[in-house]
Structures are given as structure tokens and as C-alpha cells.
Amino acid sequence: MPEMAIQTQKLTRKFGNLTAVDGVDLQVTAGQFFGFLGPNGAGKSTTIKILTGLLAPTSGSIELLGVDFDSNPVEVKRQIGVVPEGMGLFERLTGSEYLKFVGRMYGLDRATTQRRSEELLDFMQLADRPKTMIADYSHGMQKKLALAAAVIHGPRILFLDEPFEGVDALAAGALKALLARMTERGTTIFLTSHVLEIVERLCSHVAIIHKGRLVAQGSLEELRAGISGEAGSKTTLEEIFLSIVGQDGTERPQLEELSWLM
Amino acid sequence: MADVTRPVSIFEQIRLVAGLRWRILRNSLRKKNNRLDLIGLIFAGVFSSVLIFGLCFAFYAGAYAFLSQGRLEWMALLFWGIFLFWQIFPVFVAGFGANFEFRTLLRFPLSLRAFYIIGLAYGFADFSALASVCWLLAMTAGATVAKPGVLPAMLLIVAVFMLLNVTLERLIGSWLERLLARRRTRELFLGLFVLSMISLNFLSPLMQRYGSSARPAFLRLLPYLAWFPPSLAGRALAAITRLQPARFLLSSAVLLIYLFLFSALLWRRFAAQYRGEELSETAAPARAAARSTAATDDGSDRLSLLSPPVAAIVRKEFRYLTRNGFAYLSLLMPPLLILVFSMNSAGWHLTAGGKGVSAEMFFPGMMAYLILILMAPAYNSFAYEGRGIQTYFAAPLLFRDVFLGKNLMLVSVLAVEIALSLAMLAWRVGLPSAHMLVATCAAIIFTIVGQLTIANWSSITFPRKMEFGQMRGQRQSGMAVLVAFGSQILMGGISAVILFTGNWTGNLWLPAEAFIFLAAAAVGGYFASLDALTRLAEEKKEVLIEALCR
Numbered sequence: 001m002p003e004m005a006i007q008t009q010k011l012t013r014k015f016g017n018l019t020a021v022d023g024v025d026l027q028v029t030a031g032q033f034f035g036f037l038g039p040n041g042a043g044k045s046t047t048i049k050i051l052t053g054l055l056a057p058t059s060g061s062i063e064l065l066g067v068d069f070d071s072n073p074v075e076v077k078r079q080i081g082v083v084p085e086g087m088g089l090f091e092r093l094t095g096s097e098y099l100k101f102v103g104r105m106y107g108l109d110r111a112t113t114q115r116r117s118e119e120l121l122d123f124m125q126l127a128d129r130p131k132t133m134i135a136d137y138s139h140g141m142q143k144k145l146a147l148a149a150a151v152i153h154g155p156r157i158l159f160l161d162e163p164f165e166g167v168d169a170l171a172a173g174a175l176k177a178l179l180a181r182m183t184e185r186g187t188t189i190f191l192t193s194h195v196l197e198i199v200e201r202l203c204s205h206v207a208i209i210h211k212g213r214l215v216a217q218g219s220l221e222e223l224r225a226g227i228s229g230e231a232g233s234k235t236t237l238e239e240i241f242l243s244i245v246g247q248d249g250t251e252r253p254q255l256e257e258l259s260w261l262m
Numbered sequence: 263m264a265d266v267t268r269p270v271s272i273f274e275q276i277r278l279v280a281g282l283r284w285r286i287l288r289n290s291l292r293k294k295n296n297r298l299d300l301i302g303l304i305f306a307g308v309f310s311s312v313l314i315f316g317l318c319f320a321f322y323a324g325a326y327a328f329l330s331q332g333r334l335e336w337m338a339l340l341f342w343g344i345f346l347f348w349q350i351f352p353v354f355v356a357g358f359g360a361n362f363e364f365r366t367l368l369r370f371p372l373s374l375r376a377f378y379i380i381g382l383a384y385g386f387a388d389f390s391a392l393a394s395v396c397w398l399l400a401m402t403a404g405a406t407v408a409k410p411g412v413l414p415a416m417l418l419i420v421a422v423f424m425l426l427n428v429t430l431e432r433l434i435g436s437w438l439e440r441l442l443a444r445r446r447t448r449e450l451f452l453g454l455f456v457l458s459m460i461s462l463n464f465l466s467p468l469m470q471r472y473g474s475s476a477r478p479a480f481l482r483l484l485p486y487l488a489w490f491p492p493s494l495a496g497r498a499l500a501a502i503t504r505l506q507p508a509r510f511l512l513s514s515a516v517l518l519i520y521l522f523l524f525s526a527l528l529w530r531r532f533a534a535q536y537r538g539e540e541l542s543e544t545a546a547p548a549r550a551a552a553r554s555t556a557a558t559d560d561g562s563d564r565l566s567l568l569s570p571p572v573a574a575i576v577r578k579e580f581r582y583l584t585r586n587g588f589a590y591l592s593l594l595m596p597p598l599l600i601l602v603f604s605m606n607s608a609g610w611h612l613t614a615g616g617k618g619v620s621a622e623m624f625f626p627g628m629m630a631y632l633i634l635i636l637m638a639p640a641y642n643s644f645a646y647e648g649r650g651i652q653t654y655f656a657a658p659l660l661f662r663d664v665f666l667g668k669n670l671m672l673v674s675v676l677a678v679e680i681a682l683s684l685a686m687l688a689w690r691v692g693l694p695s696a697h698m699l700v701a702t703c704a705a706i707i708f709t710i711v712g713q714l715t716i717a718n719w720s721s722i723t724f725p726r727k728m729e730f731g732q733m734r735g736q737r738q739s740g741m742a743v744l745v746a747f748g749s750q751i752l753m754g755g756i757s758a759v760i761l762f763t764g765n766w767t768g769n770l771w772l773p774a775e776a777f778i779f780l781a782a783a784a785v786g787g788y789f790a791s792l793d794a795l796t797r798l799a800e801e802k803k804e805v806l807i808e809a810l811c812r
Binding site: 052054055056073075076078082086088089101105107108149 | 570571573574575577578581582585586646647648649650651652653655656657658659660800801803804807811
């Protein structure tokens with residue numbers, strides 16, 4: 001039986017009367033490149049925050065790599081890396097200082113931290129500004145640095161919230177190659193993105209959350225087969241997504257209602 | 263084809279913006295922290311109201327007395343007071359204009375004229391402007407009661423003076439905003455500002471020493487001040503009271519020239535903003551340079567006694583300290599303040615002729631004052647973390663490590679500051695007796711460590727984001743300020759009572775013994791509180807992240 005990287009049971013998070021995440025049962029096998037999709041406000045970022053310890057669930061349980069998050073948060077956090085929604089950078093440090101800080105926080109020794117931060121800065125093309133503070137980085141540079149910090153300790157699960165947003169095509173290509181290599185070596189990657197083409201190209205498995213509920217989960221082939229009814233169909237992820245999310249007929253904006261604009 | 267919207271009047275736009283600000287305030291009160299913050303603000307508002315209304319009476323009485331006693335030239339003094347307050351106070355309260363960024367309104371179809379008028383209207387929403395308007399109205403009332411005939415002229419002068427002040431304040435604010443758009447300039451400016459504030463403390467001793475020789479030079483400057491707006495306003499009022507229409511017209515005309523000049527300059531600034539002036543501070547891409555591996559090496563680990571996370575946090579806090587112009591400069595203050603106070607009131611310095619406070623009382627007093635200043639930021643210790651706070655919660659560590667790292671850094675800074683201050687004290691005033699020295703040192707440990715526990719609780723319960731080197735919109739959480747105020751009074755009160763018990767009981771070593779006991783209890787309590795605070799941080803993490811990631 002394959003090792004489970006992420007397993008949640010009845011994961012729920014309420015904000016007052018609003019149920020942002022509603023009884024989500026996720027199952028992600030180790031080594032999967034997992035895409036987590038959903039329309040705006042569906043609960044993607046809330047789920048990723050709960051899975052990485054940035055937000056407490058109202059109810060439900062989380063197991064990462066077979067370890068219960070609630071009872072062993074420190075042990076679990078040692079195994080994961082995260083690029084959160086706001087990137088979580090200390091803007092008054094330089095890129096190099098920040099990577100060293102994170103490396104030490106994850107318990108790496110000084111020599112390893114030093115070596116890895118230099119290699120990562122080189123790879124992310126951030127090494128040419130050793131004295132520039134993160135506050136003065138562009139958005140794309142900050143994103144690359146956040147990703148470097150998320151992988152410096154060699155996590156077994158990597159959570160990425162919109163990792164390619166604001167990153168130029170050149171850097172995005174290199175990042176995709178890096179992530180693909182990491183999954184080949186057994187790292188599980190859990191990624192949210194609004195760009196369905198990226199998810200379709202990178203991810204082997206996908207889950208779709210809608211109004212806080214998990215409405216689909218499986219490999220791309222399984223989802224395609226579920227929609228078209230036949231294996232090996234060429235249905236795109238966008239078609240699958242629109243088909244599942246728009247099933248209740250209320251999701252697609254009706255252009256006729258905006259006749260005054262046309 | 264879309265409809266073309268009708269033009270919206272300026273007053274309608276101002277009404278809409280006022281409504282927007284009201285809704286922003288009302289919606290923000292849905293959160294408990296913001297409601298608590300409002301309570302703090304209401305307390306501050308009550309104190310401010312007392313100041314405003316108290317001074318209203320003073321301005322009323324001043325205007326009444328000067329006009330009824332025929333000391334008309336003195337009216338200029340009142341105008342000068344208001345002028346200086348209106349222009350300088352915004353710098354003290356760290357902000358020009360209201361926090362609401364009215365430039366965001368540029369996305370709407372506003373004419374430049376509407377943009378200018380709305381910008382000016384915002385100037386009247388400042389505390390300094392509101393207070394000044396109240397004082398000017400009080401002056402008008404006082405002058406009218408003394409000489410009812412001056413009312414029309416007074417109204418005209420006050421109206422021009424108000425408009426001139428608000429225009430000048432917006433002009434200075436707008437130029438500063440442009441100059442301070444870049445972080446480095448902002449920090450440099452803030453550094454200069456803090457240094458100039460520190461320098462003000464030396465005015466009194468310098469005046470004591472060199473006042474008599476500087477007086478003639480100052481008197482020679484006075485005639486030039488006559489051509490500044492406050493003096494002109496005073497002269498115009500004096501002229502109309504003495505029925506000298508030509509002098510009234512001349513003063514009023516120069517006042518109007520000032521108003522037109524400032525308005526033209528402000529129009530130019532707002533026109534630049536209206537066109538979409540770029541104030542971004544992100545550095546332009548630079549050509550890649552060869553990386554120097556050796557240059558990035560940290561050298562040997564001087565914090566190897568600490569666990570890696572605590573050492574990493576101490577190192578990060580040190581870097582933040584050295585990059586925070588305000589905090590960095592505030593470290594200069596304690597020894598400087600001792601110098602200032604010792605010059606003013608203590609010991610055997612030249613100007614006081616040996617008549618001052620004794621070293622026995624000066625030492626604990628100054629230490630209490632230093633702790634008061636240096637501990638204040640600890641009550642909102644995550645203020646400068648920004649989005650980095652997420653790293654603490656995502657990393658595999660317990661929050662007690664974060665507290666330990668941050669507190670260790672603060673205690674180290676305090677230790678250095680107290681040592682420097684002690685050296686300064688020994689030089690300027692002399693050291694107190696052994697029992698007082700020991701008692702004060704133990705009291706320092708008690709008050710610092712005791713406050714750290716409360717400050718850690720306050721930092722996670724009432725967090726408020728602040729920006730480095732930024733002046734606009736920088737305000738501590740109202741509740742954090744109240745907690746800091748309360749605990750400082752409590753600690754200071756306990757310490758003062760214990761210090762005096764030595765004299766009351768005749769046992770001079772009693773305070774030292776009591777403080778050593780209390781210091782040991784405070785240290786024990788501090789370490790015992792860390793686990794509870796770690797659990798609390800876990801419970802409050804959403805509040806912390808939300809408040810600091812804005």
C-alpha cells in the first residue's frame with residue numbers, strides 16, 4: 001500500500017457563520033504532484049493554511065506522513081515546506097540572511113545552511129544582489145526567495161499557494177523543472193493555482209474544492225473518465241473544472257444580465 | 263454601448279468619501295481587537311479634548327486681555343502659537359494628513375479642481391487642524407467680546423489664516439511624501455528628526471549658559487519675523503483696532519499673497535499627483551554581478567550556547583535593530599538623557615552650582631525613566647515582523663523560542679544601555695551608596711523581567727503592524743499602550759514604595775533584600791509563563807497573522 005503524505009478527515013473550518021472548509025477528506029499519496037483547485041473563495045488558501053499549521057481547524061484531523069498534526073506539530077513541521085499566501089518573508093533581511101535564518105530555524109547546521117542558501121540564491125538568480133533587502137525586491141523575486149526558503153531543509157511535502165503568480169516565464173520554467181525533479185525524488189507537492197494549464201501540465205493528481213466542499217479528487221485520467229464517460233478522452237482540465245464547478249448552473253455569469261454594457 | 267455617467271459635484275464627492283471613511287470605521291469595529299483599540303483611542307481622545315478645550319480658554323482669555331488692555335502687538339504671539347502647532351505637530355504625531363490615502367481616489371473621474379479641494383478638505387481632518395480651528399474660534403470670541411467692532415475683520419483674518427495654514431500643511435506634507443517615498447530617504451529623515459528631537463533637550467542648559475550672549479542676536483532676528491503670516495495676521499488685527507485701514511490692507515494683502523503663493527505651489531504638487539506621479543521604491547533590475555562566496559559567510563558562531571532557533575531569532579532581531587533607524591537612534595537617548603537631566607537638575611555640574619538632586623535618588627530615578635522608555639516597544643514586540651510572522655508558525659519550533667530570542671535581544675540591549683548610563687551617571691553625578699546600588703540593580707531585574715511577561719502577553723493579544731522608518735499612520739495599539747502604561751505604573755509604584763521602606767524602617771538593606779527576592783520571583787515567573795504564552799500564541803495565531811500581514 002503506498003505511503004500517504006496527506007490525509008485529512010472531516011476537516012472543517014468555520015469563520016463565524018461561514019463554513020470556509022466543510023468536512024474535507026483529502027488523500028494525497030507520497031510523491032504525488034497534487035493540484036488543489038477551486039474558484040475564488042472556495043477554501044483553497046484556508047485549507048493550505050490549516051495543513052501547514054497557520055490556521056487551526058474547527059474540527060477534523062490531519063495526518064501528514066502518517067503523523068497526527070495536532071499532537072506532533074513540531075515533528076510534522078520539520079517535514080514540510082510552505083510558500084504561504086503572503087510569502088511570509090522578513091523584509092528587513094537580505095535574501096541570503098533570510099535563507100540562513102530559515103535554515104537554522106529548521107535545525108540545519110551552519111555549514112549546510114550556508115552552502116544551500118548560496119546554491120538556492122544562484123539557482124533562483126537572486127545572488128547578484130547580496131546586500132539588497134527583501135523589502136526592495138520585486139514581487140517575482142520575493143516569490144522565488146519564498147520558494148527557496150520553503151525547500152532549504154529538503155522537505156518531504158511542499159505546500160505552494162499560487163507559486164507562479166508574478167514570476168517571469170524564464171524563472172517559472174526553471175521552477176517547474178525543479179519541482180518536477182523533487183517529485184521524481186519522492187517529494188510530495190501540494191499546489192494551488194488559478195492557471196489551469198500549469199496544473200494540467202505539472203500535476204498527476206487533482207482535487208477540486210467548491211464552496212468549502214471537496215467535489216472531485218483523483219488522477220487527471222480518472223477525472224476525465226468521470227466527465228466524458230470513457231477512458232483516454234482528451235477533455236482538458238479547464239473543461240473538467242467548469243463542468244464540475246458549474247454543475248449547479250449558478251456559477252457561470254449570465255452575460256444577458258449586463259445588456260447595458262453591450 | 264455603456265452609458266455616460268453624469269458629472270458628480272465636489273460636495274457630493276466629499277460626502278461620498280466621508281461616508282466611505284465612516285463605513286471603514288464601522289466595519290472595522292466588527293473585530294474585537296479593533297473595538298478594544300477604539301477604547302484606547304477614546305481615552306486618548308478624552309485627554310486631547312481636555313488639552314484642546316483648556317487651551318481654547320487660554321486663547322479666549324489671551325485675545326480678550328490683549329485687546330481690552332490695548333496690547334495689540336501681542337496678538338501676533340497667539341497667531342504664532344497656532345501657526346507653529348498646526349505646522350509642526352503633524353511631525354510629532356507621525357503623519358501628515360489623515361491615514362486614509364486620498365490619492366487612491368484618482369481612479370475615479372475627478373477633475374484636478376475637485377482633487378485639489380478634496381485634498382485640502384482632508385487637511386482639516388487632522389487633529390492639529392481641528393484643534394487650531396477651535397483655538398482660532400476661541401480667539402475670535404475673545405476679541406469680539408473685548409471689542410465687538412473687530413468681528414468682521416477678525417473673521418476675515420481668521421478665515422485667511424486658516425486657509426493659509428491648511429494649504430501650507432498640505433504642501434509640506436505632500437513634499438515630504440514625495441521625498442520620503444524611498445525607504446532610504448525616509449530612514450535618513452527619521453534619523454535626523456530623532457536627533458533634532460534629542461538636541462532640543464540641550465536647549466535649556468545651553469540657554470542657561472549662553473542665553474545672555476545669544477539674546478542680542480535673537481532680538482536682531484525679530485524684525486524679520488514680522489513678515490511671516492502669524493505676525494501679519496496680528497498686525498492686521500492691530501491696525502483695524504486702531505482704525506488704520508491702510509496698514510490693515512497692507513498686512514492683509516501680504517497675507518493673501520502668501521495664501522496665493524502656497525496655493526499655487528500646492529496646485530503644482532497636486533497636479534503632479536493627479537497626472538500619476540510614480541512614488542514606487544522597488545529597485546530597477548540591475549545587471550548580474552559575480553557573487554562573492556566569502557562575503558556572505560557569517561564567520562564563527564558567537565551564539566553557540568543557544569539552541570539554533572533561539573540563536574537565529576537573536577541574530578535576526580539584531581539585524582532588525584541595526585536597520586530600524588528609529589530604534590537604533592533611540593538607543594542613543596538614555597545616556598544623552600542622563601547628560602541632559604544631570605545638566606538640568608542633578609549633582610555638581612557647572613550651571614547648577616552643586617545644588618541638585620542627590621545621586622542617592624537620581625540613580626534609581628533615572629534607571630526607572632530609562633526602563634520606561636526602553637521597555638515600551640516590548641508591549642508590541644511583533645510590530646515590525648510583517649508577513650514574516652508566518653515563518654514562526656510554519657517553522658518546527660515552539661513559540662517559547664521566539665519569546666526567548668526576542669527577549670534575550672531586548673535584555674542585552676537594556677544591559678548595554680544601563681551600563682552606559684551607569685558610566686555616565688558615575689561621571690556626572692557620582693554613584694549612590696552600596697545598599698542603594700544593589701537595591702536599584704535588583705529592582706531593575708524585577709521590573710524588566712516582570713514586565714517582559716506582561717509585554718509578551720500584550721504582544722500576542724494586541725498586535726499592531728508598524729513599518730520601519732515610516733511616519734504616516736504609525737500608531738501603537740490603544741490597548742497595548744494602556745497595558746504598558748498600567749504595568750509600568752504598577753511596577754514603578756511597587757519599586758518606589760519598597761525603596762522608601764529603607765528610610766521608613768531605618769533598615770537600609772531592606773529594599774535590596776526585598777528586590778532580590780522579587781527579582782528571583784520575577785525570573786521564575788517569567789520562565790513559568792513561557793509555556794502558557796506558547797499555548798496562547800497558538801490560540802491567537804490567526805489574530806497575530808491577520809494583524810501583521812495586512
